[in-house]
Amino acid sequence: MNYPTEWKTYEEKQLARLERYQELAQKAKQQSQSAYDNSNRLSEMIPFGQPILVGHHSEKMHRRHIQKIHNAMNKSVELQEKAEYYEKKVEGILNNNAISSDDPEAVTKLKDKLCLLERKREKIKAWNKEQKKAGLPIADAYHLANLSQNIRSVKQRIKYLQKLATIEEFELETNDIRLKVDKLDNRVRLFFPGKPDDEVRTRLKSNGFRWSPYNGCWQAFLNTWNINTAKTFLEGEKNE
Numbered sequence: 001m002n003y004p005t006e007w008k009t010y011e012e013k014q015l016a017r018l019e020r021y022q023e024l025a026q027k028a029k030q031q032s033q034s035a036y037d038n039s040n041r042l043s044e045m046i047p048f049g050q051p052i053l054v055g056h057h058s059e060k061m062h063r064r065h066i067q068k069i070h071n072a073m074n075k076s077v078e079l080q081e082k083a084e085y086y087e088k089k090v091e092g093i094l095n096n097n098a099i100s101s102d103d104p105e106a107v108t109k110l111k112d113k114l115c116l117l118e119r120k121r122e123k124i125k126a127w128n129k130e131q132k133k134a135g136l137p138i139a140d141a142y143h144l145a146n147l148s149q150n151i152r153s154v155k156q157r158i159k160y161l162q163k164l165a166t167i168e169e170f171e172l173e174t175n176d177i178r179l180k181v182d183k184l185d186n187r188v189r190l191f192f193p194g195k196p197d198d199e200v201r202t203r204l205k206s207n208g209f210r211w212s213p214y215n216g217c218w219q220a221f222l223n224t225w226n227i228n229t230a231k232t233f234l235e236g237e238k239n240e
Contacts, residue, residue: 013184018093025086032079039072107161114154121147164222174234180217181227188226189219190233203233 042065099109121144128138164183172179178191190209196218201211207229209218220226 018090021086021089021093025083025090028079028083028086032076032083035072035076035079039069039076042069042072107158107165110154110158110161114151114158117147117151117154121151160223163224167222167224167227172231172234177234179230179234181222183222186222187215187219188222188230189215189217190230191217207233 045065099106099113103109124139124144124147131138164186167181167183169181169183171181176193180189180191182189188209189212190204196204204218207220208226209220209230211217212219220229
């Protein structure tokens with residue numbers, strides 16, 4: 001199923017992701033089953049218990065046939081793992097436990113999460129204090145250490161998203177190369193009229209940009225560094 005590259009709402013984009021992951025999971029499952037059936041079909045072509053006749057003219061053919069069986073089975077396993085990967089993606093969206101950076105309510109949700117973590121930490125500290133007074137064991141130190149680390153991470157993410165909110169969307173174009181800042185998708189994108197040469201692709205990769213077949217562009221996460229990198233890239237194209 002094809003979707004437009006721009007979405008009006010976060011919910012529409014999440015729905016598109018859900019449907020796409022479901023399709024990919026189903027496709028991988030079908031391919032896995034097909035490879036599994038092929039492996040069985042190849043196995044049935046060899047009589048049960050038939051050994052490799054070393055030195056016989058059939059030895060090479062027999063070994064190649066066994067390798068085909070193994071390859072088909074390995075492919076089946078790989079595709080099944082791929083299906084499970086996409087199923088986990090589907091589960092993550094349906095459970096909605098993670099807080100996505102492109103969620104318009106991300107900062108509010110993160111602040112709520114921060115409050116819960118800080119309250120939990122204070123409860124453990126208070127409990128430890130009472131335990132010490134009573135001469136009883138306290139909570140393991142790693143509990144507080146993990147909570148403190150999570151609190152720092154959430155605070156840093158809130159700060160990052162608040163800074164991100166000040167960035168304005170815009171588009172620039174030079175020599176048919178288009179730069180687009182997409183806040184909804186949280187990406188900085190570079191669209192080329194065709195496939196860039198090896199040197200350009202190397203420069204893009206070394207600066208954190210990756211090819212997105214789904215969007216037909218080279219993209220990186222949205223931040224001021226990547227925006228400036230993309231602008232510098234366009235300036236270089238302008239001067240060539």
